[in-house]
Amino acid sequence: MSSNAKWVVALKAEAKPIIKALGLNRIDKNVVFPVYKDKNARNWLVISGVGQKNVVAAVKYISEFSDSKGCSVWINIGIAGSSSDRYGELFLIDKITRASSDECFYPGSILKSNLQKSELLTVDEPLLDYSKVDLVDMEAADFVRVTSKISGRDLVLVMKIVSDGPNNSVNDLTATRVSHLILQNINLVIDHVNKLISLASLEEERFENPKGYTAVIERWHFTVSQQHELKQLMKRWVVAYPFTNIIKKLKIMKNSREVLTFLKHDLDNYKIDWK
Amino acid sequence: MVDTIYCEESVTDHPRTREIFSRFKSARKISVPRYGAIFNKRDQNFKLQKRNPALILARKYNGFVLPVPDGFGLSDHNNFYFSHMYNCIYDCRYCFLQGLYSSANYVLFVNYEDFSTQIEATIAAHKGKNVAFFSGYDCDSLALENITNFTSFILPLFKKNPTALLELRTKSIQLKPMIISDVLKNCVIAYSLIPDAISKHLDIKTPSIDRRIHAMKKLAAKGWKLGLRFDPLIHGEDWRNLYKGLIDRIFSEIPADSIHSISFGALRFPKAMFKKIHSMYPKELLFSGPLLSTGGLVSYKSDIENEMISFCRHVINETIAQPIIFNCSFDPSTKKEIIP
Numbered sequence: 069m070s071s072n073a074k075w076v077v078a079l080k081a082e083a084k085p086i087i088k089a090l091g092l093n094r095i096d097k098n099v100v101f102p103v104y105k106d107k108n109a110r111n112w113l114v115i116s117g118v119g120q121k122n123v124v125a126a127v128k129y130i131s132e133f134s135d136s137k138g139c140s141v142w143i144n145i146g147i148a149g150s151s152s153d154r155y156g157e158l159f160l161i162d163k164i165t166r167a168s169s170d171e172c173f174y175p176g177s178i179l180k181s182n183l184q185k186s187e188l189l190t191v192d193e194p195l196l197d198y199s200k201v202d203l204v205d206m207e208a209a210d211f212v213r214v215t216s217k218i219s220g221r222d223l224v225l226v227m228k229i230v231s232d233g234p235n236n237s238v239n240d241l242t243a244t245r246v247s248h249l250i251l252q253n254i255n256l257v258i259d260h261v262n263k264l265i266s267l268a269s270l271e272e273e274r275f276e277n278p279k280g281y282t283a284v285i286e287r288w289h290f291t292v293s294q295q296h297e298l299k300q301l302m303k304r305w306v307v308a309y310p311f312t313n314i315i316k317k318l319k320i321m322k323n324s325r326e327v328l329t330f331l332k333h334d335l336d337n338y339k340i341d342w343k
Numbered sequence: 344m345v346d347t348i349y350c351e352e353s354v355t356d357h358p359r360t361r362e363i364f365s366r367f368k369s370a371r372k373i374s375v376p377r378y379g380a381i382f383n384k385r386d387q388n389f390k391l392q393k394r395n396p397a398l399i400l401a402r403k404y405n406g407f408v409l410p411v412p413d414g415f416g417l418s419d420h421n422n423f424y425f426s427h428m429y430n431c432i433y434d435c436r437y438c439f440l441q442g443l444y445s446s447a448n449y450v451l452f453v454n455y456e457d458f459s460t461q462i463e464a465t466i467a468a469h470k471g472k473n474v475a476f477f478s479g480y481d482c483d484s485l486a487l488e489n490i491t492n493f494t495s496f497i498l499p500l501f502k503k504n505p506t507a508l509l510e511l512r513t514k515s516i517q518l519k520p521m522i523i524s525d526v527l528k529n530c531v532i533a534y535s536l537i538p539d540a541i542s543k544h545l546d547i548k549t550p551s552i553d554r555r556i557h558a559m560k561k562l563a564a565k566g567w568k569l570g571l572r573f574d575p576l577i578h579g580e581d582w583r584n585l586y587k588g589l590i591d592r593i594f595s596e597i598p599a600d601s602i603h604s605i606s607f608g609a610l611r612f613p614k615a616m617f618k619k620i621h622s623m624y625p626k627e628l629l630f631s632g633p634l635l636s637t638g639g640l641v642s643y644k645s646d647i648e649n650e651m652i653s654f655c656r657h658v659i660n661e662t663i664a665q666p667i668i669f670n671c672s673f674d675p676s677t678k679k680e681i682i683p
Contacts, residue, residue, distance in 0.1 A: 163373050174381050177347040178395045185371050216386040267391055273625055308631035336633050340579035342540045
């Protein structure tokens with residue numbers, strides 16, 4: 069299984085430049101949460117709509133739809149209001165406060181990054197006066213809460229682009245302007261996501277079956293408990309004997325118990341050559 | 344080195360926090376209510392965080408000085424340990440910390456004065472008795488000294504209390520606190536050592552065995568007492584020659600009279616911890632060795648453990664004339680003595 073990215077964006081206008089840049093195609097007819105993906109299933113995107121409830125539902129939907137495993141990177145990107153005049157600037161978010169509860173969420177910080185970093189306030193209703201906050205949005209808090217449970221917070225990214233502030237009224241925002249803001253930063257965003265996907269790929273081995281495992285369980289009958297034991301033993305065995313064909317070694321075994329005994333015996337007598 | 348520092352609100356204005364902030368001017372500083380909000384929560388990935396650990400500055404409120412588990416320490420002493428830090432800059436594949444914590448971020452408790460108060464209170468409470476303090480079980484005692492200055496802070500306390508013994512456990516070659524301090528006869532710098540060929544595979548991001556021996560030599564020349572900690576003992580092809588080579592090498596460089604004590608530790612993991620670590624590093628050769636799961640522990644068979652300890656003791660006794668204190672060792676994850 070390969071690492072992949074799950075993009076969750078609130079607005080179609082935010083999604084458009086990402087869909088184009090990544091070559092994504094619509095893959096379902098769901099009118100509530102449209103889902104897109106590329107041909108290699110490396111990038112998935114869902115349009116959630118505005119607000120935390122929508123984002124939670126969209127994450128759940130795409131998670132089930134795409135059979136998310138632990139090494140998916142989750143990205144929430146979108147526009148945000150700012151008290152300072154930083155129109156068009158991209159920020160990597162490292163602390164999110166949910167306005168309604170003061171609860172804080174912390175996306176991971178494993179990626180070395182030169183991007184500007186900021187805290188973010190997530191509100192339930194559009195904030196008219198945000199002069200006292202760095203950045204404000206309507207999705208990120210619950211996005212981090214739910215995606216951290218799926219992939220762990222280290223693989224969760226929140227990126228925001230300032231769309232409105234003291235000199236740029238929210239009333240002047242149009243779909244075209246929103247798309248343009250995303251497009252202006254798309255290369256930086258994709259570069260960042262790709263770096264995190266590379267890190268996530270370090271986790272792939274955790275989910276891989278040991279080489280030859282499927283062939284072994286097809287050849288002999290293993291109970292569920294034995295399958296678990298077999299997997300653990302084979303993981304160790306294939307590391308000890310990387311150039312040996314396990315099927316050839318096991319072919320004279322009569323049943324699953326003999327297979328397990330053979331593997332245990334081999335490992336019990338294995339002396340690691342550290343030189 | 345550190346590009347993100349999380350800081351508990353309660354220590355934001357602590358002088359030590361300010362000093363660390365001033366040394367990491369470009370690091371991103373993020374305020375947190377309590378370090379538990381970001382350390383060791385379940386939704387974290389130790390292995391990925393090891394790629395770029397953050398520093399967490401926090402205040403410790405209790406548990407500054409704790410009694411060591413039964414069977415550990417010096418037999419004629421009252422033994423205690425303390426941890427001013429959780430986690431380590433090194434990434435040793437056998438380390439129990441990678442199974443103990445979900446987070447690889449470093450937690451530094453900046454209220455050192457509370458540690459010293461409790462250490463002094465413990466010494467006072469054991470007046471007239473031998474008392475020993477061990478540092479370096481939840482972290483390496485010296486590896487982050489250039490940031491923490493904890494050893495430099497704590498050594499004067501032991502200078503003032505010469506009847507209390509301090510052991511600093513390390514793989515670091517950071518010698519500054521001992522170079523600038525007078526030699527304390529009641530302080531042991533204990534080095535964790537495994538044969539070089541094995542260290543190259545398993546001691547990730549650590550100074551090489553050569554550099555550790557070089558550091559030990561410098562300390563010995565200044566008069567510091569050293570501990571040798573063959574912990575854990577790692578089995579493999581030709582292990583006798585590897586350990587004999589290591590022991591010969593050490594005693595060819597380090598005068599035997601600099602050695603305070605020697606101990607051996609077995610490779611042991613609680614079953615759940617082994618499962619977690621093996622799952623993180625399924626391709627690690629160490630875990631393909633002759634490990635046995637019995638009684639909730641994963642370890643080498645006892646005949647392997649005993650043979651390795653006997654062999655190493657024998658080589659040491661053959662190598663040096665004078666008697667050496669052999670400490671027992673314990674498994675910090677299970678709090679159980681390893682060698683009965």
